[in-house]
Amino acid sequence: MVLTDYTEIRALLTRHGFRFSKSLGQNFLTAAWVPARIAEESGLDADTGVVEIGPGVGCLTAELSARAGKVVAIEMDRALKPVLAETLQGRDNVEVVFGDATKLDLKSLAAEKLAGLRPVVCANLPYNVTTPLLTAILDAGCFASVTVMIQREVARRICAQVGSPDYGAFGLFVQWHCETALLFDVPPSCFVPQPKVTSSVIRLTRRSAPPIAVQSEELLFRVIRAAFNQRRKTLVNALSSQLGYEKSLIEEVLTSCGFDPRVRGEALAIGDFAAVSDKIVYRINGTL
Numbered sequence: 001m002v003l004t005d006y007t008e009i010r011a012l013l014t015r016h017g018f019r020f021s022k023s024l025g026q027n028f029l030t031a032a033w034v035p036a037r038i039a040e041e042s043g044l045d046a047d048t049g050v051v052e053i054g055p056g057v058g059c060l061t062a063e064l065s066a067r068a069g070k071v072v073a074i075e076m077d078r079a080l081k082p083v084l085a086e087t088l089q090g091r092d093n094v095e096v097v098f099g100d101a102t103k104l105d106l107k108s109l110a111a112e113k114l115a116g117l118r119p120v121v122c123a124n125l126p127y128n129v130t131t132p133l134l135t136a137i138l139d140a141g142c143f144a145s146v147t148v149m150i151q152r153e154v155a156r157r158i159c160a161q162v163g164s165p166d167y168g169a170f171g172l173f174v175q176w177h178c179e180t181a182l183l184f185d186v187p188p189s190c191f192v193p194q195p196k197v198t199s200s201v202i203r204l205t206r207r208s209a210p211p212i213a214v215q216s217e218e219l220l221f222r223v224i225r226a227a228f229n230q231r232r233k234t235l236v237n238a239l240s241s242q243l244g245y246e247k248s249l250i251e252e253v254l255t256s257c258g259f260d261p262r263v264r265g266e267a268l269a270i271g272d273f274a275a276v277s278d279k280i281v282y283r284i285n286g287t288l
């Protein structure tokens with residue numbers, strides 16, 4: 001069975017009484033080149049164990065299974081159980097786990113089911129939960145790489161650098177943990193039902209250490225989130241109103257870092273945020 005052939009998928013799903021769920025972000029691929037290329041870009045081999053989130057009818061799962069040591073596919077929709085049993089029959093290195101990937105402990109799951117293999121994530125993610133899923137995947141801290149298809153708009157935010165209109169807190173969070181690469185776009189015509197937006201495939205490669213050593217990672221990300229929560233405000237106003245610091249302290253910190261006190265957070269690169277948050281730590285400890 002060709003798992004990206006629209007006629008075959010429709011016959012298969014009808015036979016199992018399946019109905020697409022919008023709330024589960026069910027847009028299944030109908031262009032064979034897409035799952036093949038996503039799997040190829042993941043750099044898999046027999047020593048790799050893949051966590052896939054949302055196998056759908058299993059078109060990407062089959063491509064992953066052909067290249068990796070093992071695939072653990074997490075699917076929330078139990079209506080796909082008989083479908084996947086049929087489409088993945090005979091693929092001995094695939095295990096399907098039914099559950100909500102946003103609620104599972106991905107680190108324990110990878111340790112238990114992919115022991116001895118290099119764990120990676122590869123998926124066409126359900127778009128309604130892209131950000132919580134990517135946050136959970138990065139927080140798990142165990143995946144060497146994450147190759148995923150997501151909405152183009154989110155992909156651009158994740159890969160955005162300072163100066164871009166897409167630059168923001170989530171991109172900085174991802175870039176803190178990973179090297180990012182925007183690989184290729186996929187048009188709505190490659191799915192059934194067709195989504196309203198273009199999709200992009202990105203690859204995140206986990207860094208062995210953060211790009212910069214900082215005094216407090218927790219404070220760094222509080223500063224970044226405060227800066228972008230109110231991106232039209234000056235950094236002085238954003239940090240004093242959201243983090244409760246005296247304006248004079250923030251002004252002093254910014255000046256000592258070489259910034260105009262009227263600067264906005266969106267003008268600061270990750271290294272600048274690191275310098276600002278470190279100076280706040282020193283200033284509070286009385287060492288500045």
Ligand code: SAM
Pocket residue numbers: 024025026027028029053054055056057058059060074075076077099100101102124125126127129
């Ligand atoms: N991999 C298939 C493909 O490329 O054709 C399907 C991708 S579809 C965009 C997203 C899949 O994620 C659906 O099968 C949906 O049921 C599943 N899904 C949605 N939310 C989920 C969640 N929280 N946990 C696990 N799977 C989820």
